[in-house]
Amino acid sequence: MGPMTRIDKKSRRGGTAVEVRGLVKHYGETKALDGVDLDVREGTVLGVLGPNGAGKTTLVRILSTLVIPDAGHAVVAGFDVVRQPRQLRRTIGLTGQYASVDEKLSGWENLYMIGRLLDLPRKSARARADELLERFSLTEAARRPAMDYSGGMRRRLDLAASMIGSPSVLYLDEPTTGLDPRTRNEVWDEVRRMVAEGATVLLTTQYMEEAEQLADELTVIDKGKIIARGGVDELKAKVGGRTLHIRPSDPGQLAAMAQAIREAGLDGTAGAQAVPDEGLLYVPILSDEQLTAVIGLLGTRGFSLAHVATALPSLDEVFLAITGEKSSHTTDTTPEEVAA
Ligand SMILES: Nc1ncnc2c1ncn2[C@@H]1O[C@H](COP(=O)(O)OP(=O)(O)OP(=O)(O)O)[C@@H](O)[C@H]1O
Numbered sequence: 001m002g003p004m005t006r007i008d009k010k011s012r013r014g015g016t017a018v019e020v021r022g023l024v025k026h027y028g029e030t031k032a033l034d035g036v037d038l039d040v041r042e043g044t045v046l047g048v049l050g051p052n053g054a055g056k057t058t059l060v061r062i063l064s065t066l067v068i069p070d071a072g073h074a075v076v077a078g079f080d081v082v083r084q085p086r087q088l089r090r091t092i093g094l095t096g097q098y099a100s101v102d103e104k105l106s107g108w109e110n111l112y113m114i115g116r117l118l119d120l121p122r123k124s125a126r127a128r129a130d131e132l133l134e135r136f137s138l139t140e141a142a143r144r145p146a147m148d149y150s151g152g153m154r155r156r157l158d159l160a161a162s163m164i165g166s167p168s169v170l171y172l173d174e175p176t177t178g179l180d181p182r183t184r185n186e187v188w189d190e191v192r193r194m195v196a197e198g199a200t201v202l203l204t205t206q207y208m209e210e211a212e213q214l215a216d217e218l219t220v221i222d223k224g225k226i227i228a229r230g231g232v233d234e235l236k237a238k239v240g241g242r243t244l245h246i247r248p249s250d251p252g253q254l255a256a257m258a259q260a261i262r263e264a265g266l267d268g269t270a271g272a273q274a275v276p277d278e279g280l281l282y283v284p285i286l287s288d289e290q291l292t293a294v295i296g297l298l299g300t301r302g303f304s305l306a307h308v309a310t311a312l313p314s315l316d317e318v319f320l321a322i323t324g325e326k327s328s329h330t331t332d333t334t335p336e337e338v339a340a
């Protein structure tokens with residue numbers, strides 16, 4: 001990989017790395033995929049969220065040429081998944097939901113073997129194995145058989161294995177399920193680094209925090225169908241209203257402000273609420289117009305404001321609202337500041 005490659009990748013940024021149209025895959029009565037369309041822009045991370053059995057792994061398998069779709073088509077890095085599987089496999093990396101390392105081989109041997117399978121010359125395969133073991137903090141364990149590795153070490157070895165061929169498109173199918181927070185963070189750092197170097201990533205996850213940390217765009221899939229898509233904040237805004245947090249310069253005016261907003265009928269369904277203990281006024285809002293009107297009204301009435309912020313619902317709440325199911329893992333999100 002010389003500097004040429006990097007320039008090449010940069011210049012292609014902005015294109016579509018993964019294009020999926022009308023993808024259908026049935027297993028008997030089960031519609032694992034029921035007409036899926038999606039695009040992943042070059043150099044970005046698409047997060048695919050969905051409850052168990054939604055069709056995430058089926059999608060990844062089709063995009064990796066491991067499963068043939070019943071209908072529809074998909075193009076990855078310019079190669080058709082059905083018609084050009086050999087070329088396609090050379091440009092992708094896959095970290096499966098279930099670890100795919102050979103238990104009996106050492107970490108180093110696993111990576112070396114994959115390098116050779118990818119037609120790397122011996123010397124390059126050796127260098128690549130050393131480099132990736134170092135990168136994933138596995139150098140000390142390099143000679144031990146993978147069966148002696150902890151779950152986190154296996155995951156890291158698996159991720160390293162998917163990167164041997166310097167893939168331009170990487171699929172990560174629930175890459176951190178079952179990992180402790182520290183190891184999860186290491187994996188996230190590695191994914192970020194690869195994206196910074198130009199890789200495109202399709203990431204399936206059930207961790208809302210993982211989606212928030214890594215994904216540029218989200219697609220929510222349920223029962224084989226795409227049921228929502230957009231940026232993290234876009235989805236949050238779509239699902240529910242936001243809450244406006246207002247801190248007046250004079251806490252003594254909280255009640256009067258709440259009353260003014262209520263009387264003007266500017267707030268959303270739940271009603272403006274003064275919380276004197278926090279010195280804050282909470283106003284549910286459903287649109288930018290409502291937000292502007294509330295702030296405008298307070299200004300006209302002569303109230304002086306010290307701080308204004310809006311909070312979106314958490315991604316967990318979004319997931320629950322659109323799929324009707326709780327995500328398996330909950331996270332807390334902090335309010336997002338929009339103005340001070
Ligand atoms: N090889 C198969 N044979 C029969 N049914 C299958 C097969 N693979 C997947 N399915 C079914 O297709 C549906 C989608 O499965 P898939 O594994 O793609 O879901 P998923 O979103 O990856 O779920 P999870 O979050 O549990 O990993 C499920 O109902 C599953 O039982």
Ligand SMILES: [Mg+2]
Binds near residue numbers: 056057058097173
């Ligand atoms: Mg799966």
